[in-house]
Amino acid sequence: GQQVMQIPQYQHVQEGEDFTTYCNSSTTLSNIQWYKQRPGGHPVFLIQLVKSGEVKKQKRLTFQFGEAKKNSSLHITATQTTDVGTYFCAGRQGAQKLVFGQGTRLTINP
């Protein structure tokens, strides 16, 4: 079945450093979604990417969808303590269920 792998599992950075998490699917995706989950909270929708090679920005966050629609990345520039949390990608193949990666937990040293 469809699998979504996410790396790294953990990332610790100094405040102000950049951060990137990568997501790879075993199958071609129709779209990919990114979520952020704060400790003790629930996943909060960040963005959806649909087109091959798509790049979207939200302030300091840059999201990319690979040309083959099998991988994606989230890059945060100049991290702030408010960026702490676990970032999940979730891929959908056609009308199939949304499959989540295992997440990248980001911690930040102020």
Added chain:
Amino acid sequence: ETGVTQSPTHLIKTRGQQVTLRCSSQSGHNTVSWYQQALGQGPQFIFQYYREEENGRGNFPPRFSGLQFPNYSSELNVNALELDDSALYLCASSTGVTGTIYFGEGSWLTVV
């Protein structure tokens, strides 16, 4: 605030018991899906309901069952609870089966 509400927020059950979790979807959303999130893991898809019918199921045993009502609210029922069922149960609603999903705050279930 996603407009998806879940109840109860926390509960403790004994192994072998049954539990019902409830979810009210965001206004205008006709699709509800349920996820199980164990500690330190990503959400795992349990099943999805579209217009009151099950429209997809993950790798969960039949003791996990659900309902969707005409107002698009939903229930998740788990029978014969096992210790490994301890997790955060997330309800998410969307417009259609391929739309962006918005999560509720979840129900924390502890089985002892």
